[in-house]
Amino acid sequence: MLTAFDWDVIRRTAPFLFREGMTFTLTLTALAMTGGIVFGTLLAMMRLASYRTLSTAASAYVNVMRSTPLVLVIFWFYFLVPWMGGWLLGATRPIQVGAFLSSLVTFMMFEAAYYCEIMRAGIQSIPRGQMWAGYALGLSYWQTMGQIVLPQAFRNMLPVLLTQTIILFQDTSLVYVLSITDFLGAASKVAQRDGRLVEMYLFVAVVYFAISFGLSSLVKRLQARLTVPGR
Amino acid sequence: MKYNWNWGIFWQLSPDGRGTYLDTLVAGLGWTLATAMAAWVIALALGMIVGVVRTTPTRWLRRLGDAWVEVFRNVPLLVQMFLWFFVVPELLPASVGTWLKQLPRSAFYTAVVCLGLYTSARVAEQVRAGIQSLASGQRMAGIALGLTLPQTYRFILLPMAIRIVMPPLTSEFLNVIKNSAVALTIGLVELTASARSLQEFSFQVFEAFTAATLIYMALNLIVVIGMRWLERRLAVPGLIGSGQAMPLAGH
Numbered sequence: 130m131l132t133a134f135d136w137d138v139i140r141r142t143a144p145f146l147f148r149e150g151m152t153f154t155l156t157l158t159a160l161a162m163t164g165g166i167v168f169g170t171l172l173a174m175m176r177l178a179s180y181r182t183l184s185t186a187a188s189a190y191v192n193v194m195r196s197t198p199l200v201l202v203i204f205w206f207y208f209l210v211p212w213m214g215g216w217l218l219g220a221t222r223p224i225q226v227g228a229f230l231s232s233l234v235t236f237m238m239f240e241a242a243y244y245c246e247i248m249r250a251g252i253q254s255i256p257r258g259q260m261w262a263g264y265a266l267g268l269s270y271w272q273t274m275g276q277i278v279l280p281q282a283f284r285n286m287l288p289v290l291l292t293q294t295i296i297l298f299q300d301t302s303l304v305y306v307l308s309i310t311d312f313l314g315a316a317s318k319v320a321q322r323d324g325r326l327v328e329m330y331l332f333v334a335v336v337y338f339a340i341s342f343g344l345s346s347l348v349k350r351l352q353a354r355l356t357v358p359g360r
Numbered sequence: 361m362k363y364n365w366n367w368g369i370f371w372q373l374s375p376d377g378r379g380t381y382l383d384t385l386v387a388g389l390g391w392t393l394a395t396a397m398a399a400w401v402i403a404l405a406l407g408m409i410v411g412v413v414r415t416t417p418t419r420w421l422r423r424l425g426d427a428w429v430e431v432f433r434n435v436p437l438l439v440q441m442f443l444w445f446f447v448v449p450e451l452l453p454a455s456v457g458t459w460l461k462q463l464p465r466s467a468f469y470t471a472v473v474c475l476g477l478y479t480s481a482r483v484a485e486q487v488r489a490g491i492q493s494l495a496s497g498q499r500m501a502g503i504a505l506g507l508t509l510p511q512t513y514r515f516i517l518l519p520m521a522i523r524i525v526m527p528p529l530t531s532e533f534l535n536v537i538k539n540s541a542v543a544l545t546i547g548l549v550e551l552t553a554s555a556r557s558l559q560e561f562s563f564q565v566f567e568a569f570t571a572a573t574l575i576y577m578a579l580n581l582i583v584v585i586g587m588r589w590l591e592r593r594l595a596v597p598g599l600i601g602s603g604q605a606m607p608l609a610g611h
């Protein structure tokens with residue numbers, strides 16, 4: 130068994146895996162996280178808005194996203210984004226959208242629903258009196274939110290937001306279904322070319338584990354530091 | 361730019377020989393349900409054990425439980441799927457590996473085992489949190505009354521803890537249903553995969569995916585309603601109710 134283990138295939142292809150695959154994975158994770166948190170925060174503000182239409186629309190969006198498997202959402206956007214782009218640009222036919230852009234839109238829109246729920250809890254954890262105090266001082270809604278409520282909500286929820294990002298990092302491996310060369314996709318291509326499935330998939334698992342485990346240990350430390358003692 | 365909607369597509373015959381395209385979807389739904397249910401049974405059973413083990417006073421047992429959870433939580437589900445499907449049969453003795461690979465419906469069995477173990481780590485985490493949320497006096501009282509440790513768990517800690525973790529377990533159950541879609545990568549034709557095949561044969565992309573999305577949403581609704589009913593039945597009188605606690609990151 131392990132005597133037939135070909136370490137060399139890993140050593141040989143690691144530069145390719147990290148340069149092509151991991152770069153894609155990390156870029157996608159970082160951009161999707163940024164977009165997802167921004168869009169998710171807006172969604173959370175919509176969900177908590179007093180205008181019925183806004184809050185209904187936002188909760189409908191979040192509920193649909195949260196009850197659909199990510200794989201299906203990836204397929205949805207893969208076909209939907211060209212049509213949306215064509216419609217936005219007034220083209221006569223669906224436009225060509227690259228694999229990266231398509232998966233970026235997917236993950237931003239999908240994760241926004243999850244970030245939204247986190248941010249909503251964060252905003253709701255702030256005493257309502259702070260909103261009133263802001264208004265009483267003559268600040269507008271956006272000023273009160275932007276300068277008083279959101280910074281605190283964000284800080285309180287930082288560990289959960291980061292944990293969600295670690296999950297996002299793992300989830301990006303699902304772009305495999307679109308045959309994209311992310312970290313897993315790259316490894317899978319090598320595995321099939323060289324007939325070295327055991328080595329490559331084990332290596333991928335170890336790398337994902339090391340990164341996710343390391344990051345989540347950091348998040349735990351951060352959480353311990355942020356916790357107010359005695360609460 | 362115009363998309364040709366054709367909602368009648370579901371009643372047309374599909375080339376997979378199963379009847380109409382609707383039958384294809386229903387067959388997919390059946391595999392989704394079978395996979396999710398079977399995986400959920402494994403996840404609940406193992407998750408309970410691992411969750412309990414992580415709260416016992418025995419140090420090496422706790423470590424083992426922690427390791428279990430960390431391993432299954434920190435590797436993407438898709439990678440785990442590939443490990444079980446491609447790697448495990450190679451690492452077993454040749455005869456067993458061959459038998460596994462030739463097993464009819466091997467994708468289904470692999471998906472069940474993989475999803476079950478993956479979810480068991482998440483269930484274990486919830487069960488541990490539930491047990492640890494109980495006042496430590498309850499455990500001490502049990503021991504002081506002369507109950508053995510297993511008896512304390514059986515009669516005092518678990519009946520409370522399980523009721524407390526019902527809401528998070530509901531969302532884990534929803535997750536199992538959704539995560540079963542990942543099994544399409546190893547060739548299981550569950551709901552998402554059958555929507556995909558409908559799309560590939562008929563080119564009616566958006567009808568196919570809309571139908572699948574609606575079915576998933578209906579499943580979600582049924583589970584949520586069912587679990588709410590169960591929660592009410594099992595509610596501990598006198599507690600404020602578990603409501604929505606802090607949100608946990610996850611799917």
